Amino acid sequence: MRVMKGCLVLWLALLARQSTAQAWIDERWPLDAGGSVRIVNPFGRIRVLGWDADSVVVSARLGARAGRFFAAGDGHVRKLGVDGGNGEPAELEVHVPRGATVWVKSATASIEVEGVDGTLDLSSQEGGIRVVGTPQDVTAETMDGAVEVAGGTARARVKTVSGDILLRGASQDLGASTLSGRIVVRAAGWQRGGTGVQRGKFESVTGDVRFEGELGRGGVVEVESQSGTIDVRVPASAVADFDMLTIGGTITNHLGDAHPKPRAAGTGQELRFSTGAGGAQVTARSFKGSILLEPK
Amino acid sequence: MTDPHMDAPLNEYADGTLAARDRASVEAHLAECAGCRTAVAELRALVAGAAALPKTIEPSRDLWATIETRIRQPATWNVQRFWRGALAAAAMLVLAVGIYRLFRVPRSDLRVGEGQGWAVVQADFDRASDELSRILAVERERLRPETVALLERNLAVIDTAIAQSRAALARDPASAELRRFFAAAARQKVELLRWAARVAAS
Numbered sequence: 001m002r003v004m005k006g007c008l009v010l011w012l013a014l015l016a017r018q019s020t021a022q023a024w025i026d027e028r029w030p031l032d033a034g035g036s037v038r039i040v041n042p043f044g045r046i047r048v049l050g051w052d053a054d055s056v057v058v059s060a061r062l063g064a065r066a067g068r069f070f071a072a073g074d075g076h077v078r079k080l081g082v083d084g085g086n087g088e089p090a091e092l093e094v095h096v097p098r099g100a101t102v103w104v105k106s107a108t109a110s111i112e113v114e115g116v117d118g119t120l121d122l123s124s125q126e127g128g129i130r131v132v133g134t135p136q137d138v139t140a141e142t143m144d145g146a147v148e149v150a151g152g153t154a155r156a157r158v159k160t161v162s163g164d165i166l167l168r169g170a171s172q173d174l175g176a177s178t179l180s181g182r183i184v185v186r187a188a189g190w191q192r193g194g195t196g197v198q199r200g201k202f203e204s205v206t207g208d209v210r211f212e213g214e215l216g217r218g219g220v221v222e223v224e225s226q227s228g229t230i231d232v233r234v235p236a237s238a239v240a241d242f243d244m245l246t247i248g249g250t251i252t253n254h255l256g257d258a259h260p261k262p263r264a265a266g267t268g269q270e271l272r273f274s275t276g277a278g279g280a281q282v283t284a285r286s287f288k289g290s291i292l293l294e295p296k
Numbered sequence: 297m298t299d300p301h302m303d304a305p306l307n308e309y310a311d312g313t314l315a316a317r318d319r320a321s322v323e324a325h326l327a328e329c330a331g332c333r334t335a336v337a338e339l340r341a342l343v344a345g346a347a348a349l350p351k352t353i354e355p356s357r358d359l360w361a362t363i364e365t366r367i368r369q370p371a372t373w374n375v376q377r378f379w380r381g382a383l384a385a386a387a388m389l390v391l392a393v394g395i396y397r398l399f400r401v402p403r404s405d406l407r408v409g410e411g412q413g414w415a416v417v418q419a420d421f422d423r424a425s426d427e428l429s430r431i432l433a434v435e436r437e438r439l440r441p442e443t444v445a446l447l448e449r450n451l452a453v454i455d456t457a458i459a460q461s462r463a464a465l466a467r468d469p470a471s472a473e474l475r476r477f478f479a480a481a482a483r484q485k486v487e488l489l490r491w492a493a494r495v496a497a498s
Contacts, residue, residue, distance in 0.1 A: 107440075125443065125495055143491065144446050161450050161488060179484055180453050205457045205484055226457045226481060247464065247473065266468055287461065287477045 025060035025069045031078055033097045034118065040081030042067075042107035044089030050098035050115035050133065056080075057095040063088040110145070128163070146181075152188070164207075172216065173199045180206045182228075187213025196280075197221055204228050208289075212296055215240055215280035223284045229292065230284045236295035239279030244271040248288030255293045302332050310339035418462070421482050428489045435496040447492050454488060457481045 031037065033054050039046055044066070056078050060069055067085025071078070082090045089109070096102060099118045104111050106124040113120055113130070119137040122129050128145035131138055131153075138156040140147050146163045149156050152170035160178045167174055168186040174197060176183045183204055187197045196214035200221040203209075209223050212233040223230050234240065236255065244251050244260070247268040251260035258273035271293075284291050302325065308314040309322045326333050429451075436444055461478040468474055 126446070141491075143443070143495075159487075161491070162446065177484075179450050179488065203480060205481060206453055224476075224480060226461070226477060245473065247477075265471065285473065285476070287457075287464070287474075 022064065023060075023062040023066075023069065025058060025062070027071060028055055028057045029071070029073070029078055030054060030075050031056045031097055031100065032076055034099045034101070035075065035097065036077045036101040036103065037094065037096045038077070038079040038081075038103045039092065039094060040079075040083065040105050041090055041092050041109050042082065042085060043087055044082075044109045045091045046104055046106060046109050046111045047091075047093045048102055048104065048111075048113045048116060049093070049095050050100070050113075050117065051095045052098055053095070054097055055095075056097075059093045060090060062090040066090040172197065175199075175201045176203075178204045178207050180204070182207045183209045185211045185213065187211070187215075214238075215282065217279065219280040221280065221282045223282075224286070225289050226287045228286075228289050230286050230289060231292045231294075232282060232284060233294050233296040234282070239276035241274045241279065241281050242272065242293065243282070244284045244291050244293065245269075246286040246289065246291050249286055249290040251291045251293070253293045255295055302329075302335075306332060306335055306339060310336050418478075425485060425489070428493065432489065432492055432496065435493070438496045439492070443492075443495065447488070450488060451485070454481060454485045458485065 031054060037048075037056055039048065058071070058080055060082070062069060062082060062085075065086045066088040067082045067090065069080075069082055069090075071080035073079050080092075080094070082092070096116060098116060100116060101119045101121075102113065102116055103121045104113070104123070106127050108126045109124065110127045111122050111124055111129045112132075113122065113135070114132045116133055116135055118135060120131060120135045120139065122131070122138070122140045124142040124145055126144040127142060129140045129142055129147045131140065131149045131151070133151045135151075135153050136155070138149055138153050138158070140149065140157075141159045142163050143161040144163055145160070146166070147158050147160055148166040148168075149158065149171075150166075150168050154171070155173040156167060156171055157175045158165050158167065158177070160181045162180045163178065164182045164184070165176045165178055166184045166186075167176060168184075168188075170188040174185065174187075176185070181204065183202050185197075185200065185202060187200075196216035196219055198216040198219045200211065200219070200223075202211060202222070203224040205226045206228055207225070208228040208231070209225050210231040210233070211221060211223055212231075215221060215234055215238050217239075221232075223232065234255070242255075242258075244253075245263070245268065247263070247266070249268065251269045251271045253260060253271055256273060256275065258271060260269040260271040262268070263270050271291075284293075302322070305314060305318060305322050309319065314322060326336065432447075439447070458478065458481045461474060461481055465471065465474045465478055
């Protein structure tokens with residue numbers, strides 16, 4: 001009987017150990033300075049860090065049922081990640097050459113990228129996405145997670161369904177689209193190393209959209225929302241043509257003396273005025289939300 | 297991904313209706329922008345595909361019955377996925393054609409064809425949207441419950457927005473602004489359904 005009890009205790013101890021066992025991965029491969037890295041991790045967290053070395057280093061921690069770590073590729077392209085799991089999270093930290101092209105895909109895992117100057121293509125079903133640095137080009141899509149792009153990028157395209165979007169820094173060409181999330185853009189001007197937004201298109205269905213920042217000379221900014229509030233804040237000295245229209249809401253202008261007037265056709269208001277020639281062009285359209293224009 | 301400011305010029309360029317003076321600048325842009333070159337190629341394929349379509353697309357009852365039976369059969373997983381994928385692709389084509397037509401209808405035609413072209417576009421959108429929704433209903437077990445809840449919540453949001461745009465358009469059918477809002481909401485729904493179908497398939 002005592003032997004049986006002992007065996008049972010041993011078996012339970014082994015079972016407990018197995019259920020909490022984690023796998024640790026530490027691997028390194030050479031990669032061209034402008035090579036490509038493709039990373040897949042459905043659940044948990046993915047952190048990508050740019051560094052000044054021609055190699056990829058991955059440190060991963062996988063729960064017992066998080067699946068299998070895999071890696072393949074050569075000096076130009078490296079693919080790595082986790083597959084075959086049952087929903088248990090895995091954490092990946094991947095160092096890549098600063099100029100690398102990075103492609104990341106997850107289900108619910110959050111994605112963070114720091115210090116990568118190359119092209120980023122980041123996609124998650126429900127995880128949040130955060131980019132810090134000055135990548136050349138960013139494409140980020142997630143259904144429910146929030147997206148933040150901070151620092152500055154030549155071009156960014158961000159899309160969510162219900163996640164909020166925050167774009168801040170000295171970027172030139174920005175596009176953000178959401179169904180019910182909120183869009184906030186804080187664009188830095190020349191004082192902070194940027195040129196102001198040269199092209200911006202921000203659209204939502206029910207989410208509020210707020211654009212705050214510098215306009216590039218000759219820049220074009222378009223903001224559109226079906227029912228969210230549109231808030232445009234630019235420097236009082238901004239030189240631009242403003243064209244605002246709401247079909248079911250109201251327009252409030254604190255930027256100048258121009259007053260909105262009723263739309264020629266039906267309900268709503270419109271406001272068009274210019275603060276000088278050769279400046280930027282700002283267009284805001286709302287179906288039934290309000291539009292607010294004010295100095296930054 | 298295309299440059300959002302190039303949507304209209306690219307449509308007209310693909311149609312061959314772009315003014316000569318703008319054509320050169322679009323071609324210069326295309327020389328440097330792979331995304332827009334791809335978009336033009338897709339638009340031209342779409343135009344060719346649309347031209348080849350019959351004026352009305354009536355799904356054959358017999359065909360649907362066959363497909364439905366095959367979906368319900370304990371057939372191999374791949375066969376079921378093939379048919380669903382094919383239906384999704386067909387629905388997406390109809391949606392894409394509808395939305396493409398939405399943007400490319402010349403202004404003069406908007407007034408003349410208020411009761412015709414616009415109604416056809418909306419009917420195309422409804423039919424394709426229903427088709428995709430039906431496919432998703434079959435595939436929904438492949439999605440996580442949280443994803444299904446999120447999808448349904450946002451589909452309700454977008455459907456409300458579409459209904460509001462549609463009601464406003466019914467009152468003022470010639471309004472270019474209202475058409476833009478309808479088109480934007482329809483595009484959002486297409487993208488949401490496409491996204492959900494892609495996730496279910498993966």
